[in-house]
Amino acid sequence: xxxxxxxxxxxxxxxxxxxxxxxDTVTLRQTLFGxxxxxxxxxxxxxxxxxxxxxxxxxIHTAPNVRxxxxxxxxxxxxxxxxxxxxxxxxxxxxxxxxxxxxGVRFIVGxxxxxxxxxxxxxxxxxxxxxxxxxxxxxxTTWIEQIEAVDLDDLHPESLxxxxxxxxxxxxxxxxxxxxxxxxxxxxxxxAKRAQVLASLxxxx
Numbered sequence: 001x002x003x004x005x006x007x008x009x010x011x012x013x014x015x016x017x018x019x020x021x022x023x024d025t026v027t028l029r030q031t032l033f034g035x036x037x038x039x040x041x042x043x044x045x046x047x048x049x050x051x052x053x054x055x056x057x058x059x060i061h062t063a064p065n066v067r068x069x070x071x072x073x074x075x076x077x078x079x080x081x082x083x084x085x086x087x088x089x090x091x092x093x094x095x096x097x098x099x100x101x102x103x104g105v106r107f108i109v110g111x112x113x114x115x116x117x118x119x120x121x122x123x124x125x126x127x128x129x130x131x132x133x134x135x136x137x138x139x140x141t142t143w144i145e146q147i148e149a150v151d152l153d154d155l156h157p158e159s160l161x162x163x164x165x166x167x168x169x170x171x172x173x174x175x176x177x178x179x180x181x182x183x184x185x186x187x188x189x190x191x192a193k194r195a196q197v198l199a200s201l202x203x204x205x
Contacts, residue, residue: 003021007027032109062084076146087110
């Protein structure tokens with residue numbers, strides 16, 4: 001099946017999330033939420049809640065570098081973006097399912113991938129993992145027009161951020177709701193290649 005490019009105005013429905021397939025690309029528009037380890041530890045382990053409505057939205061694993069500025073029309077949250085990069089997702093694996101079940105999140109944006117429970121959550125609930133290449137923080141920052149609002153800001157910079165975005169992407173669909181995973185494919189290909197090399201050297205795996 002040929003890959004497709006999807007331009008999505010957030011938030012999206014479950015049906016829209018299930019249209020995505022591994023190797024498709026996605027551009028997000030309007031709204032993106034920033035979240036990281038401490039944010040989710042406080043939300044799910046310490047019982048804190050947020051006033052933000054995350055239903056149908058995407059969250060990006062980030063702890064942004066921002067500058068405190070006077071509140072204005074341009075900077076309604078009192079912050080200006082300096083460098084908003086993406087962090088490795090794996091250590092936040094256990095939060096994918098509660099993000100989806102308790103808050104209605106559809107997409108996780110990050111780097112490095114997630115594991116099997118996240119894969120099952122995407123399949124059961126309708127979601128996807130959208131991958132960013134590491135080292136592209138400067139480019140990502142140009143896709144963010146404004147920091148619209150911030151919550152749980154005592155955790156700064158691991159607050160919960162609401163970004164106004166402009167054509168955030170293209171992002172690669174690396175895990176989908178149909179059981180597809182680029183990470184699993186890469187691991188299988190690497191294992192096969194390793195076995196082939198060892199066999200050519202006369203070494204038993």
